[in-house]
Amino acid sequence: MPRVTARESAGGTQSVERALSLLSAFNEEHPERRISELVTATGLGQSTVSRLVGALVNLGYLTHHGRSGLYGIGPRVITLAGIGLNQSPVHQQSRQLAQNLASSLGLGVNVAERHDASLFYLCHFEGANAPRPSTLIGRGGPLHATAMGKALTSELPPDELRSLLGDQYARYTPHTLTSFDELSGALQEVRSRGYATELEELAFGRACVAAPIRDRSGQIIAALSVSGPLSAMNLPARQDELAMIAIEHADQISSNLGYHATVTALPH
Known part of the structure; x- marks a missing residue:
């Protein structure tokens, strides 16, 4: 098993925290957001937000509505919520x-x-x-x-x-x-x-x-x-x-x- 350096570990943790902060920006008042709104809500740079949002879409944690440009919670989040609830x-x-x-x-x-x-x-x-x-x-x-x-x-x-x-x-x-x-x-x-x-x-x-x-x-x-x-x-x-x-x-x-x-x- 390859050894993980302290820098890699810290960088990985930071990426997870940033991704979760993006997911947390979606709430009852704002169920859908644009990239610019996520930048404002999280304080992250636009390039960072764009990169992480793309990854979250690919993994199913966010969805992208092409015509409006809005992002919303994806099916993978609902699946995990159902698993947690049923437990x-x-x-x-x-x-x-x-x-x-x-x-x-x-x-x-x-x-x-x-x-x-x-x-x-x-x-x-x-x-x-x-x-x-x-x-x-x-x-x-x-x-x-x-x-x-x-x-x-x-x-x-x-x-x-x-x-x-x-x-x-x-x-x-x-x-x-x-x-x-x-x-x-x-x-x-x-x-x-x-x-x-x-x-x-x-x-x-x-x-x-x-x-x-x-x-x-x-x-x-x-x-x-x-x-x-x-x-x-x-x-x-x-x-x-x-x-x-x-x-x-x-x-x-x-x-x-x-x-x-x-x-x-x-x-x-």
Whole structure:
């Protein structure tokens, strides 16, 4: 096996980092880019960007639309994403259940994990009364402004929660919780009733109910939510019903992951 010199190793690492920075320049706001835009977004030279983009196209990580001159994410990235998703035990145990629930309720049903200070969607199914033009799978979201985020962080110690999110949070609507004290109060309510709610805290006109999913040890590792437009969710009349449904299905996924809740008998 040929020996790799330090210079070759460093150069190879730099090329990988630069290629990944190009891929990272594609996001929800900019799903397609021109070479000039990639130069601006990454700070790399035009010749470097052109060379790396050509290699990424040849390998299937990017596609090139000849008429427009735009580049976009290629099929190889989608293949790798599917492989990673299918390896997730949470995704494996929740996918069919979430899909069936979305169909029966006519609402959106999502499953997400927490990745550092944001949530990460693993499953997303639309019901007839909660259509969306694009999937949420792979997207992130704020922990403080979503029912999913509250469910995911509901049992974090206060010091850990503050270290993770800080004291002040971004405001998305007038209903968003924007301080540590407000969030702490909301999480106390989540712990006491076993589910979290979201009412126009992230976006106007939408509501959500979420319940935690636990692993074998009892630790919260994911959350399941039922969501949709205010009119379809109708929380004033259906909150208890939808909360129980979310809890039951989250508990089923937890059980499939090996979690078994212990019930302590009350003294006579």
